[in-house]
Amino acid sequence: MSEKLVIIGNGMAPGRMLEELFEKAPGAYDVTIFNAEPRVNYDRIMLSPVLSGEKSYEDIVIHDDAWYAKNGVTLLKGARVTEIDRERRIVTAADGRTASYDKLVIATGSTPIIIPVPGHQLPGVLAYRDLDDVDRMLEIARGGGRAIVIGGGLLGLEAAYGLKRQGMEVTVIHLMPTIMERQLDPPAAYMLKKALGDRGIDIITKANTKAILGTDKVEGIELDDGRIIPGDMVVMAVGIRPNTTLAHAAGLEVNRGIVVNDGMQTSDPQIYALGECAEHRGVCYGLVAPLYESARALADRLAGGSAEYLGSVTNTKLKVTGINLFSAGDFAEAPDREEIVLRDASAGVYKRLVLKDNRIVGTVLYGDTADGSWFFDLMKKGSDVSAMRDTLIFGQSFQGGAPLDPMAAVAALPDDAEICGCNGVCKGKITSTISGKGLTTLDEVRAHTKASASCGNCTGLVEQLMKLTLGDRYNPAAVTPMCGCTDLGHDDVRRLILAKGLKTIPAVMQELEWKTSCGCAKCRPALNYYLVCDWPDEYADDYQSRFINERVHANIQKDGTYSVVPRMWGGVTSAAELRAIADVVDKFQVPMVKVTGGQRIDLLGIQKEDLPAVWADLGKAGFVSGQAYAKGLRTVKTCVGSEWCRFGTQDSTGLGIRLEKFMWGSWTPAKLKLAVSGCPRNCAEATCKDIGVICVDSGFEIHFAGAAGLEIKGTEVLGMVKTEDEALEHIVALTQMYREQGRYLERIYKWAKRVGLDEIRRQIMDDAEKRKGYFDRFVFSQKFAQVDPWSERVSGKDKHEFKPLVVTGFSEAAE
Amino acid sequence: MTWVTIGRLEDIPVRGARCVNTPEGRIAVFRTADNEVFAMEDSCPHKRGPLSQGIVHGKSVTCPLHNWVISLESGAAQGADSGQVRTISVRNDNGTLLLELTELRVAAE
Structure with a gap:
C-alpha cells in the first residue's frame, strides 16, 4: 500500500521534487497536489520573456496535464488550502475539498510585498509574480501609455524591459543610489543603467514613493521630493515575503519563513517545507537553483534516503535580451x-x-x-x-x-553528444571519421561529416575534437584558408589582389597558386566580389562565379521557381505602383504576394522563363530591381518621421529614400540593410540593422553593427552628426570601409568585431581625410554599379539564362 | 536509343549550363572551363534542386539550394553526402551537341 503524500502548492520547487521522487521511488506515494492557481506547473523564471512577448504561456509549461495523469498525481486546480489539521492529518481547501496525508509538503511560495503607501489599492497597481499579473500588465500595455515600476532589482528591471517591449514608456523608481545593489557593484550598475537607458527605460535612483495618485485608477505617483510622475500602471517589485500564514496557524515553527532542518523537515516531523516559503539555516531563498538543490534533498528523504541540504551559494543572471x-x-x-x-x-x-x-x-x-x-x-x-x-x-x-585543460570538457563528452546542432552530427561520428579517413583539416572534417558546415557556431568544438583525436598532428594554421583551393586566408588574398594588381579570377588563381583549376563554389563568388570592389571600372563581372540569385536577379525557391521584389524607395509606394503590381500578379498568375520585413512587396512562385516579361511590365511602372537577392544594399526601412508623426524630429522617410537612391546597386561583402527612425521610439527598428539612424532634435545618431538573424545584437553607436548631408557622408564612408575590408559573407557586425569599434569610429568620425577618401571611392564605384539589372535583361542581356537550349519530343508527340 | 541534336557548344556559357526540356523532364547540359560537356537530370538527389542553376567548378556542380556537390562525370554526390543523379550521354561533334535519349524521351519519332 502506497503512503499518502499531499503537497500544498504547485510551483517549480515541488515540481522538481516530484520528478526526482518518481525517479528514485516510483509508486511509493499516492500524490495529491493542492494548487491555488488554476493552472499546471509553469516556469516562473520565464515570466519576463512572456511579458516581453518573446515567449508564450505554452512555451513555459513544465508539466502539462498529461504528466500528472501519467504519474498518477491528483492535481486539484484552484484549490486554496485554508487549514492543516495536524492531529488528524487532514488538509482542507476553501472550496471544501479535503485530503488526508501520511507526509505533507508545504510549498506555498511567497507573496510580493506591496508598500502600503496611499493609493496602493487603486486599480492598476500590480505585483509581478504570476501569470495573472502578466496578463493584466499586457492588457494595460495594449493601450500604450506609461508604466512606473517601483523597485530596481532583478525582477523590477525585467518587468520594465518587458513593458518597454510592449510599447509603454517606462520609468523605474529605485530607493537606493544604484540599481540591483544586492547583486551589482556600482560600476556594473552604472553600465546596466546606461544600457537600459539606451533601450528607452528611464531610471530614477534615490527616489522614495510618497503616494500613488488617482481617483478611480492609477494616474501617477508622487515622490518624497514632490516630483510627480504620470503613469497608467504601477508595478511593485520591491521584494517577496514567504507565505507562512497556513504553517503559522497550524502551530509550526515560523521565523521569516517556515523553519526547516537540513532534511527539509519542519518542527512537525511529518511535515516538510520547500521553496520560497521555507527558511533554512536562517536564509530564505528566492532563486531557482537553491530551491532545486533543496528539492533534490527532500525527494531523497521522502524516498527513504538521508540526504542533507547544506545551503547554497547563489548567482544571478538578468534576462534582458542583449544585456x-x-x-x-x-x-x-x-x-x-x-x-x-x-x-x-x-x-x-x-x-x-x-x-x-x-x-x-x-x-x-x-x-x-x-x-x-x-x-x-x-x-x-x-x-x-x-x-x-x-x-x-x-x-x-x-x-x-x-x-x-579546456580539452577536458570535450574529452569527457560521451560519443552520442551532439556537437553540430544544424546538421545533427554527434561526437562519435566526428572522431571516428577523423581517424577512419585520416582527416587533418577543418575543411576536410566539414566535407566528410557536415559538422560545423552550416552556421559555424560549433567550429571551436570541432577543432578541439580534431586536436583530441589527432594530437600534435593537428596544427590549426594561424589563418583559416578561404577554402580547399588555397592556403591563403581572405585578408591575404585581398591584400595580394591590390598589391599585385590582379584583375581577373584566372590571374588571381595563377599568381596566388590556386590548387584547383577553376576554384570552387566558395572561392569563386568571393574572388568575384573582391575584384568588383577593388577594380570597379576595369573588372568584368564574372556571372558564372555568382550564386544563381545574383546571376538571374531573383531569389530561387525550393521548387526552382523565383521570387521577385521590386524596389520601393524607403518603403513608400503609390496607387500606380500597386496597380502595376496587381496587374503583374493577374497576368502571370503569381501564386503568392507577400509583404516583406523590409517594407516592400514580394511576388513568389514565378517561373524562370517568365522573369524578363515580369520585369518588363514592372519596369513600365518605373520599378527597378529591389536586389533582395544581393550581397549588396537591400532595403532602407523608414518610419514616417516629421512629415506626419507627432513625435518625429527629422524627415526620416526623406533621409531613407535619399540613402537608398545614393547607395542602391552597390555590392558589399554580405547583405546590407539600413533603417532610419524619426525619433528614439525607433519604429523603423534601426537599432538591429547593419547601419541605422536614430533622428533626434539635435541631429542624427548613426548606429551600426546590429544583427537580427542567426544572432541577435543591438547596434553600436558610431557617432552623432548635425545635418542630413553629414549623415549621408558618414554612412557612405562606413559602407565603403566595410566593402574594402570585409571578408566575403562577413556581415558588418562581424567585421566590426574583428577590426574594433574604436578603430572604425576613429577613421569615420574623427579622420575627415580618411572619410573623404572612402566616400569618393564609393561614389566612383557607383558610376559602374548603378545600372538596373532588370531593364538590362529586358533589353536582351543574358538571354540564354532564361530560355531552354531546346525543347525536344513534345511537338512530335502532338503530331 | 537515339542521338538528338540539341544545339551548339557556344550556346552554353563556359562554366555554365543550359536545359533541355523533354517529355520526361528537364535535362541539364554542362560546359566546363575545358570545354568538356556533360548531361544529367536537372534534379539534385537531396531536395530536387535544379542543378543547372548551380556554380560549375572543375568537373563538379554545386546545387543552388543546399550546396551539395555533384560530380558531372559520375552523377554521384561528393563528400559526406550520398546520392546519385542519372547521367545522360552527350556527344560533341565539331561543336554540335547531341544527346542520347531513349525512344520514349523523343516520343513519337
Whole structure:
C-alpha cells in the first residue's frame, strides 16, 4: 500500500521534487497536489520573456496535464488550502475539498510585498509574480501609455524591459543610489543603467514613493521630493515575503519563513517545507537553483534516503535580451580582500573578481559572461586560485595545466553528444571519421561529416575534437584558408589582389597558386566580389562565379521557381505602383504576394522563363530591381518621421529614400540593410540593422553593427552628426570601409568585431581625410554599379539564362 | 536509343549550363572551363534542386539550394553526402551537341 503524500502548492520547487521522487521511488506515494492557481506547473523564471512577448504561456509549461495523469498525481486546480489539521492529518481547501496525508509538503511560495503607501489599492497597481499579473500588465500595455515600476532589482528591471517591449514608456523608481545593489557593484550598475537607458527605460535612483495618485485608477505617483510622475500602471517589485500564514496557524515553527532542518523537515516531523516559503539555516531563498538543490534533498528523504541540504551559494543572471550580466557572491570591499578588475570600455566589458585568502568570494561580469559558470564553480568549491591569479580574469581558456585543460570538457563528452546542432552530427561520428579517413583539416572534417558546415557556431568544438583525436598532428594554421583551393586566408588574398594588381579570377588563381583549376563554389563568388570592389571600372563581372540569385536577379525557391521584389524607395509606394503590381500578379498568375520585413512587396512562385516579361511590365511602372537577392544594399526601412508623426524630429522617410537612391546597386561583402527612425521610439527598428539612424532634435545618431538573424545584437553607436548631408557622408564612408575590408559573407557586425569599434569610429568620425577618401571611392564605384539589372535583361542581356537550349519530343508527340 | 541534336557548344556559357526540356523532364547540359560537356537530370538527389542553376567548378556542380556537390562525370554526390543523379550521354561533334535519349524521351519519332 502506497503512503499518502499531499503537497500544498504547485510551483517549480515541488515540481522538481516530484520528478526526482518518481525517479528514485516510483509508486511509493499516492500524490495529491493542492494548487491555488488554476493552472499546471509553469516556469516562473520565464515570466519576463512572456511579458516581453518573446515567449508564450505554452512555451513555459513544465508539466502539462498529461504528466500528472501519467504519474498518477491528483492535481486539484484552484484549490486554496485554508487549514492543516495536524492531529488528524487532514488538509482542507476553501472550496471544501479535503485530503488526508501520511507526509505533507508545504510549498506555498511567497507573496510580493506591496508598500502600503496611499493609493496602493487603486486599480492598476500590480505585483509581478504570476501569470495573472502578466496578463493584466499586457492588457494595460495594449493601450500604450506609461508604466512606473517601483523597485530596481532583478525582477523590477525585467518587468520594465518587458513593458518597454510592449510599447509603454517606462520609468523605474529605485530607493537606493544604484540599481540591483544586492547583486551589482556600482560600476556594473552604472553600465546596466546606461544600457537600459539606451533601450528607452528611464531610471530614477534615490527616489522614495510618497503616494500613488488617482481617483478611480492609477494616474501617477508622487515622490518624497514632490516630483510627480504620470503613469497608467504601477508595478511593485520591491521584494517577496514567504507565505507562512497556513504553517503559522497550524502551530509550526515560523521565523521569516517556515523553519526547516537540513532534511527539509519542519518542527512537525511529518511535515516538510520547500521553496520560497521555507527558511533554512536562517536564509530564505528566492532563486531557482537553491530551491532545486533543496528539492533534490527532500525527494531523497521522502524516498527513504538521508540526504542533507547544506545551503547554497547563489548567482544571478538578468534576462534582458542583449544585456549580459552575471553576479555571484559577495563583492563588498574589505581590508582583507583583493580584487582583480578588467575593463574594456569600447567593447562594453567589465569584469571584477573579489578574492579573499586566494579564493574567489565574489564575481561581477558585465558584457562578457562566458566564464561566469567557471568562476562560480571555483567559488563554490573554494578552490585556491593563487597559481593562476595572473591570468584568472581572462577566463578558463587562458589557463594552463591539467585540471583546467579546456580539452577536458570535450574529452569527457560521451560519443552520442551532439556537437553540430544544424546538421545533427554527434561526437562519435566526428572522431571516428577523423581517424577512419585520416582527416587533418577543418575543411576536410566539414566535407566528410557536415559538422560545423552550416552556421559555424560549433567550429571551436570541432577543432578541439580534431586536436583530441589527432594530437600534435593537428596544427590549426594561424589563418583559416578561404577554402580547399588555397592556403591563403581572405585578408591575404585581398591584400595580394591590390598589391599585385590582379584583375581577373584566372590571374588571381595563377599568381596566388590556386590548387584547383577553376576554384570552387566558395572561392569563386568571393574572388568575384573582391575584384568588383577593388577594380570597379576595369573588372568584368564574372556571372558564372555568382550564386544563381545574383546571376538571374531573383531569389530561387525550393521548387526552382523565383521570387521577385521590386524596389520601393524607403518603403513608400503609390496607387500606380500597386496597380502595376496587381496587374503583374493577374497576368502571370503569381501564386503568392507577400509583404516583406523590409517594407516592400514580394511576388513568389514565378517561373524562370517568365522573369524578363515580369520585369518588363514592372519596369513600365518605373520599378527597378529591389536586389533582395544581393550581397549588396537591400532595403532602407523608414518610419514616417516629421512629415506626419507627432513625435518625429527629422524627415526620416526623406533621409531613407535619399540613402537608398545614393547607395542602391552597390555590392558589399554580405547583405546590407539600413533603417532610419524619426525619433528614439525607433519604429523603423534601426537599432538591429547593419547601419541605422536614430533622428533626434539635435541631429542624427548613426548606429551600426546590429544583427537580427542567426544572432541577435543591438547596434553600436558610431557617432552623432548635425545635418542630413553629414549623415549621408558618414554612412557612405562606413559602407565603403566595410566593402574594402570585409571578408566575403562577413556581415558588418562581424567585421566590426574583428577590426574594433574604436578603430572604425576613429577613421569615420574623427579622420575627415580618411572619410573623404572612402566616400569618393564609393561614389566612383557607383558610376559602374548603378545600372538596373532588370531593364538590362529586358533589353536582351543574358538571354540564354532564361530560355531552354531546346525543347525536344513534345511537338512530335502532338503530331 | 537515339542521338538528338540539341544545339551548339557556344550556346552554353563556359562554366555554365543550359536545359533541355523533354517529355520526361528537364535535362541539364554542362560546359566546363575545358570545354568538356556533360548531361544529367536537372534534379539534385537531396531536395530536387535544379542543378543547372548551380556554380560549375572543375568537373563538379554545386546545387543552388543546399550546396551539395555533384560530380558531372559520375552523377554521384561528393563528400559526406550520398546520392546519385542519372547521367545522360552527350556527344560533341565539331561543336554540335547531341544527346542520347531513349525512344520514349523523343516520343513519337
